[in-house]
Amino acid sequence: CSNSQSTSTSTNKTEEKKEEVASEPIVIKFSHVTAPDSPKGKAADLFKQLVEERTNGKVKVEVYPSSQLFDDDKAIQELPRNTVQLIAPSTTKLVSYDPAFQIVDMPFLFTSDEAVYKFWDGEGGQILSQKLEKYNIKVLAMWANGEKHFTNSKRPLKKPEDFKGLKFRTQTGKVLDEQFAALGASAVPMGFSEVYVALQQGTVDGQENTFNNIDTQGYAEVQKYLTVSGHGRLDYLLLTNTKFWDILPEDVRKTLEEVIAEVTEQQRKWSEELNRESYEKLKASGMEVYELTKEDIEAFQKAMQPVYDKFADSIGQDLIELAKKANE
Ligand code: LMR
Numbered sequence: 001c002s003n004s005q006s007t008s009t010s011t012n013k014t015e016e017k018k019e020e021v022a023s024e025p026i027v028i029k030f031s032h033v034t035a036p037d038s039p040k041g042k043a044a045d046l047f048k049q050l051v052e053e054r055t056n057g058k059v060k061v062e063v064y065p066s067s068q069l070f071d072d073d074k075a076i077q078e079l080p081r082n083t084v085q086l087i088a089p090s091t092t093k094l095v096s097y098d099p100a101f102q103i104v105d106m107p108f109l110f111t112s113d114e115a116v117y118k119f120w121d122g123e124g125g126q127i128l129s130q131k132l133e134k135y136n137i138k139v140l141a142m143w144a145n146g147e148k149h150f151t152n153s154k155r156p157l158k159k160p161e162d163f164k165g166l167k168f169r170t171q172t173g174k175v176l177d178e179q180f181a182a183l184g185a186s187a188v189p190m191g192f193s194e195v196y197v198a199l200q201q202g203t204v205d206g207q208e209n210t211f212n213n214i215d216t217q218g219y220a221e222v223q224k225y226l227t228v229s230g231h232g233r234l235d236y237l238l239l240t241n242t243k244f245w246d247i248l249p250e251d252v253r254k255t256l257e258e259v260i261a262e263v264t265e266q267q268r269k270w271s272e273e274l275n276r277e278s279y280e281k282l283k284a285s286g287m288e289v290y291e292l293t294k295e296d297i298e299a300f301q302k303a304m305q306p307v308y309d310k311f312a313d314s315i316g317q318d319l320i321e322l323a324k325k326a327n328e
Pocket of ligand 1: 234
């Protein structure tokens with residue numbers, strides 16, 4: 001009797017196991033660094049919702065916002081190892097793979113959101129995406145955030161001279177180093193999750209980011225002055241591990257591609273809307289806000305010319321020309 005029982009138990013177990021394997025979902029870990037209510041955070045959550053609905057549970061998406069799983073540098077290293085399957089770092093952070101990704105940091109290069117979309121959805125995006133292929137990284141889409149602006153705790157920044165001696169947190173990269181050096185200031189690169197404390201403790205005087213990041217990270221609590229400059233861009237590439245992507249069942253991959261196209265459209269709308277809303281919130285927060293005039297911008301363009309002199313070749317004249325064409 002005991003024998004027959006144990007046989008039946010083990011048969012059940014084998015069946016259960018088979019069942020588990022057959023119904024085991026494909027898990028996509030999606031790591032990012034911004035707040036859940038940022039344009040990227042909302043898009044990541046929408047991606048999860050739509051993918052899980054449309055694959056009937058075949059795919060499970062685990063979203064880790066706010067650097068909970070990895071900061072950007074780590075995520076970029078981990079993606080080719082498949083410990084994470086989706087990331088959406090700011091394009092600047094990909095400088096560790098190729099200097100051309102700093103094109104977004106060339107001062108006052110892109111003049112509108114539309115130009116940025118045109119560039120990344122067109123030849124510019126293709127050229128840059130190809131640079132990641134040999135690293136087992138595939139570009140799935142460009143997600144937007146927006147123009148960057150300066151904040152600091154010391155004084156209103158209206159003219160290039162006002163930057164002298166100040167320390168600014170940057171994402172990474174030599175182009176941003178030079179941008180601040182050209183203004184007589186210095187750049188301190190650090191991960192996004194460390195910025196609030198660095199501003200609070202005065203390790204750095206200021207930083208540059210989009211209205212929405214400034215707002216959702218609470219920088220208004222630790223920064224007095226906001227200069228609306230739009231001097232550079234902060235946008236994202238949605239990236240996956242090529243090998244992981246290529247072995248997905250075809251129907252799953254097709255569904256994911258459809259969802260990404262839909263989410264990307266919504267994500268870009270959110271980036272525009274949420275940045276507008278965040279700007280209003282920042283104005284109401286008690287920060288002292290200065291919008292650069294046309295003349296001010298000309299002075300900054302002149303002061304930042306060394307960035308073009310030093311980096312246009314390593315970014316690539318072809319890419320810079322494509323960006324300018326996208327502005328037309
Ligand atoms: C930053 O580090 O400032 C940005 O890359 C954060 C982000 O992802 O928007």
